Amino acid sequence: MQEVEEGAERASGQAGKGQNLVYTLPHTTASIAEFLAPVLGRIDPAAGGTQVVVVTRDAETALIVSETILRLSGAAGIEVVPVTSASRAGRLLQSRPVLAVAGTPAELSALVQGSRLKAESVRGVVIAWADDILESGAESVAALETLLGELGDAARTIVTRKVTPAVESFIERYARRARRVAVAEQPAEAVAAAVEGETPFEMPFIQYLTVAASSRPAALRRLLDQLDPPSAAIVARDEPAEVDVSQVLRTLGYKDDDSSIRMVKGAPTGAAHAVIFYQPPVTSAELRRVASAKPVQIVIIAQPGEIASLREVAGGRLKPLNLAGPERRARDREEAVRHELRAVLARGVPPREIISLEPLLEEYDAAELAAAALHILDRERAQRRLSEGAAPADAPARSERAASPTSGAGEMTRLFMTIGTRDGVKAGDIVGAIAGESGIPADRIGKVDVRESHTLVEVAAGDAASTIERVNGSMIRGRRVVVRGERDREERDRA
Secondary structure, rough: OHHHHHHHHHEEEEEOOOOEEEEEEEOOOOHHHHHHHHHHHHHHHHOOOEEEEEOOOOOHHHHHEEEEEEEEHHOOOOOEEOOOOHHHHHHHHOOOOOOEEEOOOHHHHHHHHOOOOOOOOEEEEEEEHHHHHHOHHHHHHHHHHEEEHHOOOOEEEEOOOOOOOOHHHHHHHOOOOOOOEEEOOHHHHOOOOOOOOOOOOOOOOOEEOOOOHHHHHHHHHHHHHHHHOOOOEEEEHHHHHHHHHHHHHHOOOOOOOOOEEEEEEEOOOOOOOOOEEOOOOOOOHHHHHHOOOOOOOEEEOOHHHHHHHOOOHHHOOOOOOOOOOOHHHHHHHHHHHHHHHHHHHOOOOOOOOHHHHHHHOOOOOOOHHHHHHHHHHHHHHHHHHHHHHOOOOOOOOHHHHHHOOOOOOEEEEEEEEEEHHHHOOOHHHOOOOOHHHHOOHHHEEEEEEEEEOOEEEEEEEEHHHHHHHHOOOOOEEEEOOOOOEEEEHHHHHHH
């Protein structure tokens, strides 16, 4: 609560009641208190009604906003209720007073149009981050414009990572004469500049691990287990992060005075084999100070929405860290099965299967029946792989290709998909989507290379056309995906 109150006090002289504001801040959890504390500080609980609306690109960001404010202000502070579903949030708004909400333009517009969210009570609208929403497609932009029209004269706070021409035009239309809040930030050129008194050197490539906000502690445990550094400094930015990191280290058996694996505030002092940022650095100078000590490895735990800002801070010298291993592959396979099941359920289960299982519902729970069906499916697939692996050497070439679709590069076709790590997608999501939509078994899918903005996936050459036809336009992690052959994409780029 103290940090939120301090943020409100710092901003008290920056804007009066009803003043529009523009913040230029990186997409990090540390930025949320900076721009949201002043708005929450002007809420009057006695007045009732929803007084603050925070507009985000996606539901994940809305959850992050809610979790961050809750951690900073505590249970006694003003809560920001995440609107991940308009119907659920609508019932909540009717059942009790809710002073602040956060959600996507579409979900918030649905609440206003359904008269669940009363526009006349809203005093402030926060758009976080405007550049992300403007880049997320015409539907989101149209929903945002509709929402702002419904909310009328409420003061606007616009947060953006950078002021692009599109953002500038948006500010001019919806927050005229807005006050620009100065934020101390190093320019991108600072990445290449030397720290005072040091010899210039090239910034090394920084690795990042993409996680959800609630998964940071688990990600830190996995990093320490799989990297197994002889020494490491874990950088925690704020008090909640310090609590998380301390808890993880104690769980793994490290003491507070352990000098090999330790938590630090700010730039670590002394040598460390690995430096792990529990939250992304905000300035390039901060990252530069750590890199100047020349640790063997620098890893940053980041959420998908923070990657674009992080790339700017790192001067583009950024690459993803993929934690492979049996556990990760098992999770990917499980997620692929779940996605395949979702696709079948979405298309509709044939009546014959329902009729055949109906008598068993008198004896077993539906979840037990589904688990038994999965067990049979796994057993059948294992037997098929075993029989295909034992095919005779003189079998026809066609049989050999079917038995081992990944055995030769010439038998595979690489496909390009417009979804990547910044959308929160994993290899298991891609495998599940292809298997579920096109019906090809997961063992006919080859290497899956998930990058920041797109994914390259190999499928058996004979399955490529049907995969493109059936997966193109489908939804993965809430995002509509375009699929085409990699060669088609290269020819299109050259044109």
